[in-house]
Amino acid sequence: MGEVPDPERSPETVIEGCAIATMDAAGSEYASGHVAISGGRIISVGPGPAPGAAAGASRIDGGGCLATPGLVNCHHHLYQWLTRGLAQEAGLFGWLRALYPLWAHLDEGLESAAAGAGLAMLARSGCSTTTDHHYVWAHEGGDFLRVEIEAAQAAGLRFHPCRGSMDLGVSGGGLPPDEVVEERDTILIRTEEAIAKWHDPSPGSMLQIAIGPCSPFSVTRQLMTESADLGRAKGVRLHTHLAETTDEESYCLERFGVRPVQYLDELGWLGDDVWLAHCIHLSPDEVARFGATGTGVAHCPSSNARLGAGIAPVAGLLEAGAPVGLGVDGAASNEAGELEPEMKQSLLLARLRGGPGALTARRALSLATIGGARCLGRATDIGSLEAGKQGDVALWRMDDLGGAGIADPVAALALGPARRVDTLLVAGRRIVEDGRLVTLDEARVALELGRASRRLAGAGP
Numbered sequence: 001m002g003e004v005p006d007p008e009r010s011p012e013t014v015i016e017g018c019a020i021a022t023m024d025a026a027g028s029e030y031a032s033g034h035v036a037i038s039g040g041r042i043i044s045v046g047p048g049p050a051p052g053a054a055a056g057a058s059r060i061d062g063g064g065c066l067a068t069p070g071l072v073n074c075h076h077h078l079y080q081w082l083t084r085g086l087a088q089e090a091g092l093f094g095w096l097r098a099l100y101p102l103w104a105h106l107d108e109g110l111e112s113a114a115a116g117a118g119l120a121m122l123a124r125s126g127c128s129t130t131t132d133h134h135y136v137w138a139h140e141g142g143d144f145l146r147v148e149i150e151a152a153q154a155a156g157l158r159f160h161p162c163r164g165s166m167d168l169g170v171s172g173g174g175l176p177p178d179e180v181v182e183e184r185d186t187i188l189i190r191t192e193e194a195i196a197k198w199h200d201p202s203p204g205s206m207l208q209i210a211i212g213p214c215s216p217f218s219v220t221r222q223l224m225t226e227s228a229d230l231g232r233a234k235g236v237r238l239h240t241h242l243a244e245t246t247d248e249e250s251y252c253l254e255r256f257g258v259r260p261v262q263y264l265d266e267l268g269w270l271g272d273d274v275w276l277a278h279c280i281h282l283s284p285d286e287v288a289r290f291g292a293t294g295t296g297v298a299h300c301p302s303s304n305a306r307l308g309a310g311i312a313p314v315a316g317l318l319e320a321g322a323p324v325g326l327g328v329d330g331a332a333s334n335e336a337g338e339l340e341p342e343m344k345q346s347l348l349l350a351r352l353r354g355g356p357g358a359l360t361a362r363r364a365l366s367l368a369t370i371g372g373a374r375c376l377g378r379a380t381d382i383g384s385l386e387a388g389k390q391g392d393v394a395l396w397r398m399d400d401l402g403g404a405g406i407a408d409p410v411a412a413l414a415l416g417p418a419r420r421v422d423t424l425l426v427a428g429r430r431i432v433e434d435g436r437l438v439t440l441d442e443a444r445v446a447l448e449l450g451r452a453s454r455r456l457a458g459a460g461p
């Protein structure tokens, strides 16, 4: 966690009078307490008013609110904001085949509009840290990674983009059309360049790069292996999609002679520096293997339900000790892209699979916070409200129609109606205030998204 902040130091920002769910290891909660922040980090959390707050401190009245850690989104494709509402009844492979031809026309202007919209929706739903997985590199399309990094900097969110990739097109036996895949050498060179240019491994980092070859059916075995070698040489994390559908399982059995998890295991792709999206179709032995290797899972309940892909064994993964976080996934496969409602979706799906005791409200909140931080290798500096951690705080109104009178504010988040965050701080900076984005103009973002989506639709086949 680095040096412990001086507790005598006067806080710059103080939130007082709120209920608090810290999500620390002891599960500490306070019916009415404070969070004090200085230099972007939390210096005090506890019951009652903040100690030592000077008159000049910026004060946030938390009365009627619940404070939680800022939420952490572990899986996304920001560019997909441009193609919502399409292929509505398709399963994954049919949905991808319908959308790849449109995605082949991405350019920097389109990507910028999509990233602005996606990040705005995440911020309003309480998300302070997000990843992105950009794997469609339209030829001559531009530098999408730079564009989305600039969008995250403008939004003020902590960002973990993956330099994604595909090198296995239809002509080589893969699913995507050849015009959206790249050469393997180009991918590895560009990925290494991105790490050198952008990756900041320091505590409190606002920007970390991961390596994200897309999936077993769009990436060669060589690229998977060389991506893992590069990640380990550079000390960056690895991310890909896995075990999302039975179609993928059949593909792996037919092409590689093994199930998806064994395929990744053979390639050195299970480990505590890896987190994988979906992981729905796992055997009990495979669940245990995730726990033994410390491989993280980005659970995307709305997307999985929308595509009819299945229900991930979240309770089993948690019991096995695997890190599990939540992901909204791309907005083309859920049309929403809000993180707060994914807590409820995860809870409901877990109970449909495993009964009423399968996932508690607090466990759902932990997936959205410290569980996500573990997936991204950030459990030491984000994901819970503790002295020394980053000042990433979400404040949720509990005195509105959706929350008033409820016996347990955490249940209001995990079981109640979907809600916007009232206040969102990232490293102590206000990103959302009184339910409104401070860093972005929401109306302008919506206008640009509409224009961009229409332009891309017009470019399609």
Ligand SMILES: [Zn+2]
Residues within 6 Å of the ligand: 075, 076, 077, 241, 277, 329, 330
């Ligand atoms: Zn995905």
